[in-house]
Every structure is written in C-alpha cells, then in structure tokens.
Amino acid sequence: MARTTTDLLAATAELVAIPSVSKHEHLIADHVQAALRRQSWLETVRVGDNVVARTALGRPSRLVLAGHLDTVPPKDNEVPKIEGETLWGLGSADMKGGLAVMVDLAASVPEPRCDLTFVFYVAEEISRAYSGLLALSETRPDLLEATAAIVCEPTNGTVEAGCQGVLKVEIAMAGDRAHVARPWAGRNALHRLAPVLTAVADWPGRSVEIDGCRYRESLQAVALTAGVASNVLPDKAVMELNYRFAPDQDEIAAAARLRALFDPLLTDGDVFRVTDSAPSARPALDHPLLGALVKAADGSLSGKLGWTDVAFFAERGVPAANFGPGDPELAHTADEKVTRSSLERARVVLGRLVGE
Amino acid sequence: MARTTTDLLAATAELVAIPSVSKHEHLIADHVQAALRRQSWLETVRVGDNVVARTALGRPSRLVLAGHLDTVPPKDNEVPKIEGETLWGLGSADMKGGLAVMVDLAASVPEPRCDLTFVFYVAEEISRAYSGLLALSETRPDLLEATAAIVCEPTNGTVEAGCQGVLKVEIAMAGDRAHVARPWAGRNALHRLAPVLTAVADWPGRSVEIDGCRYRESLQAVALTAGVASNVLPDKAVMELNYRFAPDQDEIAAAARLRALFDPLLTDGDVFRVTDSAPSARPALDHPLLGALVKAADGSLSGKLGWTDVAFFAERGVPAANFGPGDPELAHTADEKVTRSSLERARVVLGRLVGE
Numbered sequence: 001m002a003r004t005t006t007d008l009l010a011a012t013a014e015l016v017a018i019p020s021v022s023k024h025e026h027l028i029a030d031h032v033q034a035a036l037r038r039q040s041w042l043e044t045v046r047v048g049d050n051v052v053a054r055t056a057l058g059r060p061s062r063l064v065l066a067g068h069l070d071t072v073p074p075k076d077n078e079v080p081k082i083e084g085e086t087l088w089g090l091g092s093a094d095m096k097g098g099l100a101v102m103v104d105l106a107a108s109v110p111e112p113r114c115d116l117t118f119v120f121y122v123a124e125e126i127s128r129a130y131s132g133l134l135a136l137s138e139t140r141p142d143l144l145e146a147t148a149a150i151v152c153e154p155t156n157g158t159v160e161a162g163c164q165g166v167l168k169v170e171i172a173m174a175g176d177r178a179h180v181a182r183p184w185a186g187r188n189a190l191h192r193l194a195p196v197l198t199a200v201a202d203w204p205g206r207s208v209e210i211d212g213c214r215y216r217e218s219l220q221a222v223a224l225t226a227g228v229a230s231n232v233l234p235d236k237a238v239m240e241l242n243y244r245f246a247p248d249q250d251e252i253a254a255a256a257r258l259r260a261l262f263d264p265l266l267t268d269g270d271v272f273r274v275t276d277s278a279p280s281a282r283p284a285l286d287h288p289l290l291g292a293l294v295k296a297a298d299g300s301l302s303g304k305l306g307w308t309d310v311a312f313f314a315e316r317g318v319p320a321a322n323f324g325p326g327d328p329e330l331a332h333t334a335d336e337k338v339t340r341s342s343l344e345r346a347r348v349v350l351g352r353l354v355g356e
Numbered sequence: 357m358a359r360t361t362t363d364l365l366a367a368t369a370e371l372v373a374i375p376s377v378s379k380h381e382h383l384i385a386d387h388v389q390a391a392l393r394r395q396s397w398l399e400t401v402r403v404g405d406n407v408v409a410r411t412a413l414g415r416p417s418r419l420v421l422a423g424h425l426d427t428v429p430p431k432d433n434e435v436p437k438i439e440g441e442t443l444w445g446l447g448s449a450d451m452k453g454g455l456a457v458m459v460d461l462a463a464s465v466p467e468p469r470c471d472l473t474f475v476f477y478v479a480e481e482i483s484r485a486y487s488g489l490l491a492l493s494e495t496r497p498d499l500l501e502a503t504a505a506i507v508c509e510p511t512n513g514t515v516e517a518g519c520q521g522v523l524k525v526e527i528a529m530a531g532d533r534a535h536v537a538r539p540w541a542g543r544n545a546l547h548r549l550a551p552v553l554t555a556v557a558d559w560p561g562r563s564v565e566i567d568g569c570r571y572r573e574s575l576q577a578v579a580l581t582a583g584v585a586s587n588v589l590p591d592k593a594v595m596e597l598n599y600r601f602a603p604d605q606d607e608i609a610a611a612a613r614l615r616a617l618f619d620p621l622l623t624d625g626d627v628f629r630v631t632d633s634a635p636s637a638r639p640a641l642d643h644p645l646l647g648a649l650v651k652a653a654d655g656s657l658s659g660k661l662g663w664t665d666v667a668f669f670a671e672r673g674v675p676a677a678n679f680g681p682g683d684p685e686l687a688h689t690a691d692e693k694v695t696r697s698s699l700e701r702a703r704v705v706l707g708r709l710v711g712e
Binding site for chain 1: 520524535536537538539541544546547548549550551553554556557558574576577578579580581582583584585586587588589590593596598600632661662663684685687688
C-alpha cells in the first residue's frame, strides 16, 4: 500500500492561514485549484469559487469526495498555531483538515479503484441559498454525477451515516395589551408562552436506531422575543425552535409531530409556522462503496446528528456518508483544533477505500 | 353653593387640541398659564414648562391639586371629537379632563376654605428623570409645600387612596453555547428560564386591604430576549418583570419577596437585579382634608392599583390621594374618552371640598 509522505498537519495549517469566511473563498479556491492542476490525471474545473477535480478512467463506479471551503467568522483564532502534533485555528476541524486530506488523496492516487470527483465548494456555513453545491447542481449538474458520495466533514475518523433533518419553527402567541397595574384588562402573550416553552424544555427526547446507527433527536428553543414597554402586557411573544429529527421521519412527519405537541396549548390567533427545513438522510450502508468505507474505517460507525450535505446528495439519489478528520464537537468553537493522528487516520482510511 | 357655568367638555377638547406629548408641553403650558394669570387672587409662577398657581389667604392648611400636562404619543387620536356628551381624543381621560377641572376650580373659587396650590407639571408619562415634579422639588420646593395633596389622575370620580409601588426586575439566566445538534455539550439558557417564566405566569397574586382600601398586586413578565443564532443554544436569556406591590410593603420588602420566589430557580451565573423602583403610598384617609375628600365624593373609595405621583407627595410627608374625572382603564388606549358627567362630577366634588 502506497502511503502519503505529505505533512498533513502543515498542509492544514497552510489552509487555515488563508482566510475563507463564507463569501470570501476566492484565495483558498486559488490555492486548492493550483494544487490540483499539477496532477495530469485530473480534469479540474472552476465554477465561481467552487473547484471540481475528476479522474476519467472509465471505472464502473464514481465516488464524490466533498468539502466546503468556507469557515464561520473568526473568534480570535484566525492565526494557525501548531504545538507538538496539534494544530489550533479557525476551520482546523471544520473542515480544512478534511480539505487537506482530500487534496492529498487527489494528488497521490492516479489510478483509484473507482473514478473520483473531488468537490471543493463555497458557502456551507451560511444561508442555504448561497451554497456552492446548489450553484453547481444548477449550472453543472454533470460535475456532481456519482455512484456514492463522502462528505469529509469532521467525524473523528468514524463513519457517520446519513444525517438528521432540520425543522425551524416559529410559534407566536397572541395577547392583548393592557397596563401592568390592570392585567385583567388584557392577556399577557408572554405568560401564555410559559407552557409552550416548558413543553420544549421538558421534551423527553427521541432516539431511533436505523441500520445499527443511533440517531438522537434534539428540540431546542433558540430565540424568544417579546416586549412592548416596561408597563404594558405584551400582545405578542415569538419563539423560534430548531428541531433535529432522525431519518425515520421526513420533513412533513417531523412538522406533524411538533404540531401535535403544541396544538393543545395554542388557540385562535396563535401561530405555528415552519420557517425553514432540510431533509434527513437515511444511512445507505447497503451501498457497496459506503459498506466498503465502513470496513476501511475498521467498522467504526454511528449516526450523524447534525445536518450535512449528505442530505444534498441523498436527495439527488446519491447515497452518501460523512467521514473526515477532526472532532465535530469543536466545530465553530474558539478552541477548534485538529491532530496529526486524526488527519493521517482519515487519509489512510480513504486511501484504503480507493485502492491505494 | 356656587356652580361653574364653564362647558367642561369644550374646555377639555380645547386642551386635547393642543399637542403635548412628553417633552413638548410648551404650548399647553402657555394656554394654562394664560387662563390662570387672569385671576387676581392667584400668584402664578412658571418654572420651565411647569406652571404653579397659588392662593395666599393665610389659611391654616394648604391643599395641592396636581396634574401632568403631557400625554403619551398619539394613536391616530390626536384630533378631539365630541359626539353628544362624550369627548374622544388623546389625553381626554389621562388627564386633560382633570386639567380642565383644575383650571376651572382655580378660576372660580377666589376664597377657598384652605389655601390652594395648583401644580401643572411636565413629563409624567416618560422616564422619571424628566418629571416636572422632581424639577420643582429641586429648584422651588417652596412651591410644593402643603398639608395634603390631590393628584387629579383619572379615577372615575372615586377617591383612589394611596398607590401601589413599582419594582422593575431583570432576571438573566446563564447558559453555555453549543450546536443544536449536540445540546448536551451546552446549556440552553432559554430552557432554564422556562420554570422562571412559569413561576411568574402561575403567580397566585396577592391582595391586601388597608384602611378599607383593597390593593390587588400584579406581577407581569413584560419583555424577554434570547437568541444567538438559529442553530446555537442561547447562552443568555433575559426577562424583565414589572411588579406592582401594595402599600403594606416598601421597595425593599417587595424586592425580597420576588427574590425569595425565584431564588430556588437561580444558580451561580444567573442574575436577579432590580433595575428601577418607585415607592408605594399608604392611604392617608385619617388626614382631615383627605377624609373630607372621601366625604365630598359620597364615600366612593378604593385603593389605587397603578403608580401615581401620590407617592411623590407621600415620600415628602404630604399625605395624598388620587381623584379625577375619566376612566383610568382607558388611559393610553386609542379609544380614550371622557364624558361631561364625569367632568362635572369631579368639579362638583372638588368644589364641595374647598368650600365653594
């Protein structure tokens, strides 16, 4: 088995040193494109600041490896810092470590077992409308054609299968204004919201096992706004919920479940409204390439709790899984970091999969 | 008994037609001052846009009648409209009806039983710092010296004795941010607020009788703010409370009562903070002038639930009560109005009291 001799920690630090907050991916796209163009066996295409590199070996199957180029805004962590075998810095885990592994794999395996498409795309960390994957699927859908896909988001070197769906819901309770000294003349919308907020806080949770993967749902109140004046009963109280639902439910079933939870607490004039949603994706481990990925990862497997672009591929009929270096729990934190062993482990597993 | 022949409904309409939203009392002060200056038995003093007119008859007692010149902002009701015996319009109840009665009383009783001080002051409807009464008490405290005081806020022609105090409290719950897909990595401050909000909404209330007056307390959540991003557990949730407490409690006792209510729900890092307060005032009906007011009002008496400047006078050792025309429940509403009979009733009662 051929092994990379690249210093993956240094390569990741180089990527971290290139600022790439969402909508500012131009420089990092240049960097990645330059690295890929050197390889004669890759066809490299740039669409905006999205970069796609493909082999064209006529293999019966084609695997996409996808990673986003952007990061969230810095938290005083934009300068990469290596200490020993650990790299700290913005995007080190989410997901410049994954990008470094992808670039290295692309550059070092000229004859993979299946054809490979490396997709480096913009704007994963912001509103869906900006997503580079969406842009590619509209302008160059041929670039995304594949038998299976791996999204190289941080998973700590475990295969995280499928992904949970997202439902964003707004609940607006109605009331009637009145002076606080005479509350019986009105109806306090914020007080009416108390049992709704309690139902969220006390929600017992829901956990589902599919194909040996455990999905643990989450229902969180993420925002609340109410207030007219300090001496007036508020006539409106608006709560925003974020529901992460397991892939045994689609968006409609998930919305119906929430609606049933809150319906007894709502009356005429109150509003229950789905403001945004993203589909879940079932684990697709029966697909040979994804089954082989689990095997290459020594059987290390769990369900993906967050939403990722695995759902983007699944929606388009391309079975997909998450696999990459770095700790997903550190994504978007000031202490974001990645270790050399995590990078090398991911590189080795993917190398095994593509028949290095 | 001499009776006014003034058309009090028309006089009130004239006052309503002069815009006097807080901080814009100049024109209405001119109007009131002009009306008072005509009376030879009154000494009229203007301090800023506050207008004070006094008799100086050497009577053993002196009664202040006080009313604020300002209104809240309009709600499409700035044009006075008379239909039959009712006047609609901004400030008609709160409290230009009271001002019209005061001006008429001042202008028509040259030899009252006790000396009279009529105080027309600015900025009652906004932050306390702007109050014309506070300004007068700093620059010309002599103008406010009195044996007793009547604040002519709308009371529907009933003596509303004393007033409830006000406590504004902020409760800020702490949390730790985390991604919504991994809530166990953090602490949702908004979820932690649920039992606090429930304690407010379920507060059983408190009702106290003092000197035959019933005080019904009110505890209301008037504002709530929380939210970092739609996929992040909020690390802070801030609720604002408004507590109206009966005059058997002072501000310290009222704060201690709330603190005891919420203490079991708060931990290190949470904040319970009194942001503003105003004292309560006990009914002072044992004072001869206020006892006489109740008698003149045919014994019609209740406790004042809202906060008024009665507390301002009580704090300075001047026993005070609320008495005026108009329905207090209509104050600050778009449908604010006052009736001729309400104005005349108030005028008659006050005339009786001062020995017209």
